[in-house]
Structures are given as C-alpha cells and as structure tokens.
Amino acid sequence: MTERGAGALWRDRHTLRIGPSQVRWDGQTLVIDIEEHGAVLPLNVRGQVRVTPMVYGQRRFRLDPGGRHVWEPLAPCSRVEANFTDPAIRWSGTGYLDANHGAESLEDGFADWQWSRAHLKDGSTAVMYEGQLADGSDFGMALRITPDGQAEVMEMPAPVVLPKTAWRLDRLTRADPGYTARLRATWEDTPFYSRTALATRLWGEDVVAVHESLNMKRFATGAVQWMLPWRMPRKV
Template sequence: MSLNGPRGSAWAMTERTARDVDRAKHHFSVGPSAMRWDGETLVIDIAEVSSPLPYKVRGTIRVRPEMIGSTAFSLDPEGRHRWHPVAPRAHVEVSMTDPGLRWSGAGYFDSNFGDEALEDGFNDWHWSRAHLRNDVAVLYEGKRRDGTPFDLALRLDRMGNWHDIEQPAPVRLPRSAWMIERLTRADRGFIPRVAKTWVDAPFYARSKLSTRLFGENVEAVHESLSLNRFRSTIVQGMLPFRMPRAIWR
C-alpha cells in the first residue's frame, strides 16, 4: 500500500506465502489485510506494518463503483498478461487510524494479473487515466520483452462499455528524480505538466498531471514503470528493505 498526501504518508508491502492467502467468491485476504464485496461496495481492511521503519499502517477503504468494466484486456499475443479496469469510475472513502487520515472523493480500481512475472514480459510501460465529463479515458502503452510495442487507448462510458479511440499525440515528460523516463499522451499542441509526483522509486514513478485530453482540461493519474531497472541486481538487492520477504518471517 502506498498512501500519499499533504498531511501524512505511509508505505507497506510485505511478501506473503500461499498459506497466508484465503480466497472465496466475495472475500480475499492476504495476511492480516483483506477485501470483501458486500454487493455494492468493495471494503478493504488494511492491517500492515511499514518497512524499514516498523510503524503501523491501518485503516479501511471503501470503493463504491459508479461503473463496472466488463472486459479484461490481453497485453501480449499469448495472453500471459491481462489488465482489467474493474471500476473505471468510483466513489472512494478512506478512513485510516494509522496514520490518522480521512477523506473521500473520485477514484478508480483496476487489476493486473497473469501467468508470468511482469519483468519477464515487459521492458517498460506508461499508463494514465483521467475522469472526463461523461466518461473515463485510459491510455496504456509500453514495450514487451521481445521488443514489440503494445498500446491501448480506451474511453469507458457510464455503463462500463469500452470504446477504442485513436491515441492522442505523444509527449515526453521530465524524468523522475530517479531518472525514470516518463511518457504520456495529450491533445496535439498541448504540453502536460507534472503537478505532483506521489511515488518516486528507483523503477517506478506515479504522478498527477495537468493535461488536456479530447478537448477537456483534466487532471490525470500517471505512472511509468521500468522493468529493466526493476530486474537489475542493485534494485533487487534494495527491495527487501522496503518489501520484507516471506523467507525472513
């Protein structure tokens, strides 16, 4: 979990073994944290400990979808990697006890899943989503491990139906502090601005963009992921300090 805001932040991501996982039709738990579907809302209960500084990260997040995406998309010809925009537009309520934070607003929920490690399938990717006036735009592109490109440009309507659209013009953003390359798309002639970088890691950057898409001025959530950087020896050596491994516990 990554929690970022002006009044506090928190990070927790602990590796778990198969015996720590429990899954049913409307319930999924990993270690002490769990999520459940009550018929209208996805309720996520978080009970974690940060690393390397061991402070508690606890609270509840409620995600109430305003639309449900019905389709999972393959990111490679063999279908080893899939992406599903589960709730492209949602109302989210966050109530954290550790740290003590509370807010609500517009949100989004998706899922990446597959049959091999991401670093075996991709060199990098760049993803962004923006809530437009009547629908949601999602732009997703990158390069697979074999060097071939992939890209998706979608608009999802209020019913959760998706529509293929032409990718807007490419724009190169400033690199992150860790020198991660960041690419995005915007209406031709418009220069997006990185309004805030929430996560700046050796292989990943998540940011808020002020941009223009399909004739609308919008704020977009953007991420760039370098899986070449992720699989490097030095980054793999750094990971256990932020992500405790199951073998350590």
C-alpha cells in the same frame, strides 16, 4: 504492503486475506481492511479503504499477441473513502480499479509501460496504456470508457515527454496536439516505478490525470531486488 508466505493466505468467493489484512466484496463495495507495518520505520499502518464502483467495465484486453497478459478495467470510475487510525488520515473522492493477470511474471513479459487515466465531465474515463513487451514489440491503446462501461477505442493523442524522476526514470504521456502536459505532484518515486498527478488535455477537455511509469528491466536488476525488502517487509 508486506510479502508473506503461503501460510498467511486464505480466500473464499468474496474474501482474500493475507496475514492480518484482507480485501472483501460485500455486494456493492470492495472493502479493504489494512493492518500492516511501514518500512523503513516499523510504524503501524491501520485503516480501511472502501471502493464503490460507479461504472463497471465490460471488457478485458490482451496486452500481448499470445494473451499471456490480460488487463481489465474493473471499475473505471468509483467512489473511494479512506479512513485510517494509524496514521490519522481521512479522504474521499473519485477513483479507479483495474487488474492485471497473466501466465508469467511481469518482468518476463514486459520491458516497460506507461499508463494514465482521467475522469471526463460526461462521466466517461479516459485510459491510455502503452509500452514495450520483453521481445521488443510495442503495444498501446487509448480508450474512452463510457458511463455504461463500454470501451470505445480512440485515436492515440500526441506523445508528451515528461521530466525524468529523481531516479532518472523515463516518463511519457499523451495529450491533444500542441498541448504540453505538466506535473502537479509525484506521489511515488522509486528506481523502477513512479506515480504522478498531471494537468493535461484530452479530446478537447482539460483534465487532471493519474499517471504511472513502470520499468521492468530495472525491477529485475540485482541492485533493485536487493533494495526491495527495505521498502516492503518480508515475513515468511
């Protein structure tokens, strides 16, 4: 990912282009063409990711009472294909696509959040989303999104505290009572964000979940803002 100025942006109904990279919808598949440079080492990152929805979400959700922040599970279950030339990587599997949008920046609206999703045997997707707003109030929901895209509100499973990350970021997830979720892998570990693979149990079913922790208070600190360009190049 590269931060760029307004002159690098172009869009129409089906395409969003930022610099040499773009996201386009061809009617069935979201095609993501990537041509970037890595950081800290400026190595080429070139390839394509194709996201083909198998389930379309039918609802969007307000995350705060005033509706300033909205979350939408666009394609809770998708077929994903990744094909990169730099580096040479190919992968395919089951994925997920959602969107957050709102009337203010995330750091103005949230203190933190914990999110996870897991695909169930019947084709449904389990999604847990909870956290604290910037004013100190809590939000949270547990959803079972069925193969027809309907979101069924479920009772929130029991909380499970996960080990802190290497940056000492708190991680919390949910699992059936009496079950302790365990870490399978930590894919992303930064001062304010982590992404993790978990083995857990939800509503009587053993699942592999993708989990993220986000701390916007940390994100807004001067030290983290100073470090960001080292991980995300900026071209104005």
